[in-house]
Amino acid sequence: MKKFLIAAVALVALTTATPSYAGNTEEVIIGVMGGVIGGLVLGEVLEAPRYYAPPPPPPVYYEEPAMVRQCVTKYKRYYDSMGNLVRRPVKKCFWVERY
Numbered sequence: 001m002k003k004f005l006i007a008a009v010a011l012v013a014l015t016t017a018t019p020s021y022a023g024n025t026e027e028v029i030i031g032v033m034g035g036v037i038g039g040l041v042l043g044e045v046l047e048a049p050r051y052y053a054p055p056p057p058p059p060v061y062y063e064e065p066a067m068v069r070q071c072v073t074k075y076k077r078y079y080d081s082m083g084n085l086v087r088r089p090v091k092k093c094f095w096v097e098r099y
Contacts, residue, residue, distance in 0.1 A: 006046065072092050075088065076089075
């Protein structure tokens with residue numbers, strides 16, 4: 001339908017054109033330039049590449065990293081009231097991401 005419409009417009013434009021005379025060089029040049037530009041425009045419209053963009057990639061879902069409780073036992077050294085060196089265990093825990 002689109003090509004038919006363009007061809008019909010071009011046919012009407014060709015049949016209604018007024019003849020140009022050799023004495024009117026400016027008008028001849030303008031007519032030739034108009035024809036060249038019109039031909040370029042029609043050529044671009046009729047032979048434009050049909051480019052269809054590919055669909056976007058699917059979304060990527062990542063798993064939430066699992067939180068794991070990790071504990072470390074350290075020994076704290078101190079002297080008791082009798083002057084003896086005592087080691088007492090101190091447990092320290094924290095959360096770590098596991099992949």
